[in-house]
Amino acid sequence: MTDLTKLTIAQARDAMRKGDTSSAEITATCLTAIEDAGALNAFVHKTPEIATEQAAAADARIKAGDAPAMCGIPLGIKDLFCTKGVPSQAASRILEGFKPEYESTVTTQLFDAGAVMLGKLNMDEFAMGSSNETSVYGDAVNPWKVDDRNLTPGGSSGGSASAVAADLCLAATGTDTGGSIRQPAAFTGITGLKPTYGRVSRWGVVAFASSLDQAGPMTKDVRDAAIMLQAMCGHDPKDSTSADLAVPDFEAALTGDIKGKVIGIPKEYRMDGMPAEIAKLWEDGTAMLKDAGAVIKDISLPHTKYALPAYYVIAPAEASSNLARYDGVRFGHRAKLDAGDGITEMYEKTRAEGFGHEVQRRVMVGTYVLSAGFYDAYYNRARRVRALIKRDFDNVFADGVDAILTPTTPSAAFGLGEMTDADPIQMYLNDVFTVTVNLAGLPGIAVPTGTDASGLPLGLQLIGRPWEEADLLNVAYSLEQTAGFVAKPTKWW
Amino acid sequence: MSIDTETARRVAKLARIKVEDDALPALAAEFSAILGFIEQLNEVDVEGVEPMTSVTPQRLKRREDVVTDGDQQEAVLKNAPDAREGFFAVPKVVE
Numbered sequence: 302m303t304d305l306t307k308l309t310i311a312q313a314r315d316a317m318r319k320g321d322t323s324s325a326e327i328t329a330t331c332l333t334a335i336e337d338a339g340a341l342n343a344f345v346h347k348t349p350e351i352a353t354e355q356a357a358a359a360d361a362r363i364k365a366g367d368a369p370a371m372c373g374i375p376l377g378i379k380d381l382f383c384t385k386g387v388p389s390q391a392a393s394r395i396l397e398g399f400k401p402e403y404e405s406t407v408t409t410q411l412f413d414a415g416a417v418m419l420g421k422l423n424m425d426e427f428a429m430g431s432s433n434e435t436s437v438y439g440d441a442v443n444p445w446k447v448d449d450r451n452l453t454p455g456g457s458s459g460g461s462a463s464a465v466a467a468d469l470c471l472a473a474t475g476t477d478t479g480g481s482i483r484q485p486a487a488f489t490g491i492t493g494l495k496p497t498y499g500r501v502s503r504w505g506v507v508a509f510a511s512s513l514d515q516a517g518p519m520t521k522d523v524r525d526a527a528i529m530l531q532a533m534c535g536h537d538p539k540d541s542t543s544a545d546l547a548v549p550d551f552e553a554a555l556t557g558d559i560k561g562k563v564i565g566i567p568k569e570y571r572m573d574g575m576p577a578e579i580a581k582l583w584e585d586g587t588a589m590l591k592d593a594g595a596v597i598k599d600i601s602l603p604h605t606k607y608a609l610p611a612y613y614v615i616a617p618a619e620a621s622s623n624l625a626r627y628d629g630v631r632f633g634h635r636a637k638l639d640a641g642d643g644i645t646e647m648y649e650k651t652r653a654e655g656f657g658h659e660v661q662r663r664v665m666v667g668t669y670v671l672s673a674g675f676y677d678a679y680y681n682r683a684r685r686v687r688a689l690i691k692r693d694f695d696n697v698f699a700d701g702v703d704a705i706l707t708p709t710t711p712s713a714a715f716g717l718g719e720m721t722d723a724d725p726i727q728m729y730l731n732d733v734f735t736v737t738v739n740l741a742g743l744p745g746i747a748v749p750t751g752t753d754a755s756g757l758p759l760g761l762q763l764i765g766r767p768w769e770e771a772d773l774l775n776v777a778y779s780l781e782q783t784a785g786f787v788a789k790p791t792k793w794w
Numbered sequence: 795m796s797i798d799t800e801t802a803r804r805v806a807k808l809a810r811i812k813v814e815d816d817a818l819p820a821l822a823a824e825f826s827a828i829l830g831f832i833e834q835l836n837e838v839d840v841e842g843v844e845p846m847t848s849v850t851p852q853r854l855k856r857r858e859d860v861v862t863d864g865d866q867q868e869a870v871l872k873n874a875p876d877a878r879e880g881f882f883a884v885p886k887v888v889e
Contacts, residue, residue, distance in 0.1 A: 742849030
């Protein structure tokens, strides 16, 4: 075995069980790869001691013959997850120095399954961004490169995407509030799954917009997404919105047989000015599913256009409320105060110093739309529109559609710094195809299926019925097998 | 809707974020752009539609009203920028 970091979870699992390699060996190789990849700025807090210890424990468990699928698999963990005793700052200055006294449910479950933590991954501050440029750690960089420019790995789970695409870890956790798993997955040629809202516990995940946030796996292929999701999900009494539903065997669902499945193609996603290569990618994906025996059906989701504006009311409103807790009292940064400063000055200075520009902007927009006199006009109207967006999906599923195929992003990865002077709305448009899925609470998966003319990866998104991740993963598996996307970035870092 | 400097100042105050006077005009312009984008929602007929409260139609679980956790003063205070004698310490609030 030469390149252990390139293994998928499934390959590593099988090799470790056969005794061909060990978690200690794979973990050590990953740690070296991380040391060599400073230029990507993906890992922002490294935990080699924890990793080495967990790997040794995993090897003992594998030897004993009672190891779950994730046992011994080295992972990167997004900085949004609270990990006990390890910095967890949501890429924000305001959480500088914060070391949680507890472990998030997702990481607890992954560690219980024997997974190994290599370190914490870069992201946009509080998961607010689509390019990983709002991070206090600086930009994460896409391992894909076509000229002199450094490209964004997308956001907010940019560090996760960069690390998985560059083979620094076998897989990573991500979180997705408006597209933060799927857009970076598409920009880096990997697979990213956002589960149904409630499938994965949010406990211990730093909250951005609680009615939209879901954690999910970011992996090298669809099979790995199935394996890792299995370990991440399940009912958690500590999250009141976590669903008490049986968790099926996701990997067993991957038969590749999608004969007779009805795949919806929503006409509203054919946006004006859609680049020809995105349109072609979408047509090619449709043809692949049809050739595999699926029935293609044109569908309409009439309120699609209003998803982004509704999102930019609801998400900032929830963020302004969730981020009220960062007040310089209980954890993280507190501003130095001048003589005579009272508690109000402490709050105001702490939050001005601790939050970056995008976070401040969203907290203030949220404050505005929730303020007296505007609550009905903005917040309640947005929640009504959200109900209509969900109804659009309910209707097509009731008409027999099993999954919906769309592009994941309107373009391939763009250059870091290229959007700096653009109006914030331009950046928000990155999520135009993904944000509807969060508003409707549905599962969605990004699968790499091709490249643009310059050779950068592009992905398609499949959207499933609520709680039917197994079926969705199987359709994604079929698409992946037919598309045969195997390109990897050439190492330059 | 166009947001003026005074409104931007008021929102910053409500959000407890200190914004210097010279930064307010640019902030007001950004708010105006974002709110202009949001105002597309006015085109939608929402007559008779209930605002969404929960994306998945499930009843929140109930449990016995008993203490299930607690007695963790040290852990709770561990990350505080200023903790003294078992309390969070803040600048004087009451004269």
